[in-house]
Amino acid sequence: MVPCNPGSLGHPSLCTRPCIYVAKNGACHVEGCNFCHMIHDVPVMKLNQRQRYVLQKLDVKEKLDVILAAVRAGLDREGLTHEAGRLLQLLEEEASNHAEHGLLRSHKKQVYDLRKALMRMSLADSIKSFEDVLPNQVLESFQDLRQRYQAKAPRNQSRRFCS
Numbered sequence: 001m002v003p004c005n006p007g008s009l010g011h012p013s014l015c016t017r018p019c020i021y022v023a024k025n026g027a028c029h030v031e032g033c034n035f036c037h038m039i040h041d042v043p044v045m046k047l048n049q050r051q052r053y054v055l056q057k058l059d060v061k062e063k064l065d066v067i068l069a070a071v072r073a074g075l076d077r078e079g080l081t082h083e084a085g086r087l088l089q090l091l092e093e094e095a096s097n098h099a100e101h102g103l104l105r106s107h108k109k110q111v112y113d114l115r116k117a118l119m120r121m122s123l124a125d126s127i128k129s130f131e132d133v134l135p136n137q138v139l140e141s142f143q144d145l146r147q148r149y150q151a152k153a154p155r156n157q158s159r160r161f162c163s
Contacts, residue, residue, distance in 0.1 A: 007035040010146035013078045045121040054110045061098035067130045070118035087141040
């Protein structure tokens with residue numbers, strides 16, 4: 001199946017968020033739309049205000065450790081761990097380049113909640129939450145994975161929202 005636009009690459013687990021024009025109107029007339037035009041059965045998971053605050057307060061090493069755990073869980077959930085070896089390797093190398101800082105005891109529960117929320121999110125949304133700390137080679141590796149991924153969407157929905 002060939003995706004109808006760049007945002008639909010890797011549907012359903014690696015694609016971007018659903019296009020609001022497709023969801024509301026059934027068609028998107030925005031040229032170069034980078035949102036997914038395919039059916040999404042699961043609602044988009046988002047970080048709440050507290051989780052965004054905790055994420056903002058983490059240092060780079062803690063952020064990389066959290067995203068590494070979330071990406072591993074997501075890849076395992078989707079059965080893509082083997083295909084994403086390069087992505088995991090790059091994330092591990094980047095995490096090892098930063099010094100370990102001790103977390104305050106009062107924040108452990110909040111970081112745990114953040115980690116759980118990220119593990120429930122799609123891989124694309126998890127990666128997007130950390131774009132500020134991820135090096136370009138990690139982001140490029142994720143885009144390569146999206147392009148190689150064979151979407152598992154049923155045939156009857158593959159072109160339903162493509163315009």
